[in-house]
Amino acid sequence: MELRLSLGEASISKQYGMAKKSREVKSNGNGNKKFSLGFCMGLGIGASSNVVEQEQEKSTRKDVVEDEDQSDDESTEDDEDDDNDATAENGNTNNTASNPNPIQQLDLLPLAPVPRSNPFPNWPPPNSDHHDSSVHLSLPSTTRGFDFDVNRLPTVTAAAEERETEEGRVMSSSSPTNSVASSFQMDFCMFRSSSAANGGNNNNKKRSSDDSAAMDGERASSRASDEDDNGLTRKKLRLSKEQSAFLEESFKEHNTLNPKQKLALAKQLNLRPRQVEVWFQNRRARTKLKQTEVDCEYLKRCCETLTEENRRLHKELQELRALKTTSSNPFFMQLPATTLTMCPSCERVATTTTSSTAPPTDTSSASAVASSPFSLSTRPRYYPFSHTQPHPHPHRSAAS
DNA sequence: CTCCCCTCTGCGGTTACATCA
DNA sequence: TGTGATGTAACCGCAGAGGGG
Numbered sequence: 001m002e003l004r005l006s007l008g009e010a011s012i013s014k015q016y017g018m019a020k021k022s023r024e025v026k027s028n029g030n031g032n033k034k035f036s037l038g039f040c041m042g043l044g045i046g047a048s049s050n051v052v053e054q055e056q057e058k059s060t061r062k063d064v065v066e067d068e069d070q071s072d073d074e075s076t077e078d079d080e081d082d083d084n085d086a087t088a089e090n091g092n093t094n095n096t097a098s099n100p101n102p103i104q105q106l107d108l109l110p111l112a113p114v115p116r117s118n119p120f121p122n123w124p125p126p127n128s129d130h131h132d133s134s135v136h137l138s139l140p141s142t143t144r145g146f147d148f149d150v151n152r153l154p155t156v157t158a159a160a161e162e163r164e165t166e167e168g169r170v171m172s173s174s175s176p177t178n179s180v181a182s183s184f185q186m187d188f189c190m191f192r193s194s195s196a197a198n199g200g201n202n203n204n205k206k207r208s209s210d211d212s213a214a215m216d217g218e219r220a221s222s223r224a225s226d227e228d229d230n231g232l233t234r235k236k237l238r239l240s241k242e243q244s245a246f247l248e249e250s251f252k253e254h255n256t257l258n259p260k261q262k263l264a265l266a267k268q269l270n271l272r273p274r275q276v277e278v279w280f281q282n283r284r285a286r287t288k289l290k291q292t293e294v295d296c297e298y299l300k301r302c303c304e305t306l307t308e309e310n311r312r313l314h315k316e317l318q319e320l321r322a323l324k325t326t327s328s329n330p331f332f333m334q335l336p337a338t339t340l341t342m343c344p345s346c347e348r349v350a351t352t353t354t355s356s357t358a359p360p361t362d363t364s365s366a367s368a369v370a371s372s373p374f375s376l377s378t379r380p381r382y383y384p385f386s387h388t389q390p391h392p393h394p395h396r397s398a399a400s
Numbered sequence: 401c402t403c404c405c406c407t408c409t410g411c412g413g414t415t416a417c418a419t420c421a
Numbered sequence: 422t423g424t425g426a427t428g429t430a431a432c433c434g435c436a437g438a439g440g441g442g
Binding site for chain 1: 430
Binding site: 237238256259277280281284285288 | 408409410411412413417418419
């Protein structure tokens with residue numbers, strides 16, 4: 001089987017001209033090799049076996065069940081309803097559990113199109129304004145305003161299957177990057193490997209609680225895409241505005257997610273938990289980057305202000321020296337030492353009279369920096385720089 | 401208790417793709 | 422229509438925490 005797979009991968013990689021990283025076959029930690037069955041469908045030719053379809057559906061169900069084990073408010077009736085819906089949609093009444101060794105059916109894969117069930121029975125949501133994905137499959141994804149939401153797993157109804165069968169020709173002849181089939185199949189790959197990974201985990205490490213088992217499954221599912229988009233072009237999946245807005249709102253509340261939150265969010269948005277996880281990771285990264293930019297800008301302003309202050313001080317010093325050399329006042333030298341300071345905010349020079357015996361104040365010392373209004377502790381926080389919190393003006397108090 | 405292994409998670413960096421000017 | 426810039430989803434590798442044997 002591995003040989004068959006590697007051949008398939010090679011063909012795909014060759015066909016797509018990809019520099020594929022060697023992650024096609026991995027150990028699942030139990031010494032067994034696991035691989036993506038679904039990748040064979042990535043040829044864009046279409047799957048050929050009902051058995052394969054059943055396997056996909058079965059693994060999908062497993063994912064869904066495990067996901068819903070994670071959520072407290074889910075009942076198993078929903079699962080059954082989903083199963084029924086999927087079966088009804090598919091028109092496939094075969095007993096999927098009756099196949100003892102479905103993996104052996106792999107060699108039937110890459111030929112004729114086959115009816116596909118909906119891997120996510122509740123996908124798309126009933127009130128979704130997204131159209132049946134099968135309608136959009138015939139459209140090139142590069143078209144502007146193309147409405148096919150690649151984030152949603154395709155729902156292929158029996159009525160749409162014929163159309164899709166015809167469109168398979170278009171898909172297979174189109175460029176891989178434009179092929180809707182690629183994302184289509186990537187999703188199948190993930191479901192497939194999810195179940196495989198779950199099995200591996202269960203064999204490898206026995207867990208007593210359903211929770212932990214589900215966690216393993218979820219995590220495996222999360223990372224599954226890392227392993228199983230073998231040879232397929234990574235499809236860019238744009239989140240819808242609604243999804244982004246919802247995620248954004250959620251991020252405002254908490255910028256990290258615990259597994260339950262992640263699953264709930266994924267379920268609510270009809271995304272995979274992995275997508276939610278990645279979105280939050282990227283969102284945190286963006287926040288950090290923004291903060292870095294703000295800090296950078298802030299330090300730049302600090303630098304500019306200090307440069308200006310330095311320039312003024314030099315100018316002031318020159319004036320004082322000129323005054324000193326031109327002054328014939330005998331009391332000039334007996335005046336107490338004066339330290340000039342400038343408020344970086346209002347840019348006014350203030351004088352501080354010190355004892356003539358005291359050492360001159362070093363305005364560039366660390367203490368001066370630490371007391372500077374530009375200390376890092378007061379740097380702005382990812383919002384526009386403002387002076388809403390004016391710093392105390394030492395020279396004002398000294399002057400008063 | 402300590403060590404080792406495994407899993408999970410977050411992060412930094414990067415890649416790949418979609419979109420726009 | 423082609424192209425570079427930009428935004429971002431997805432990926433990779435690593436580190437650290439935590440649990441179990």
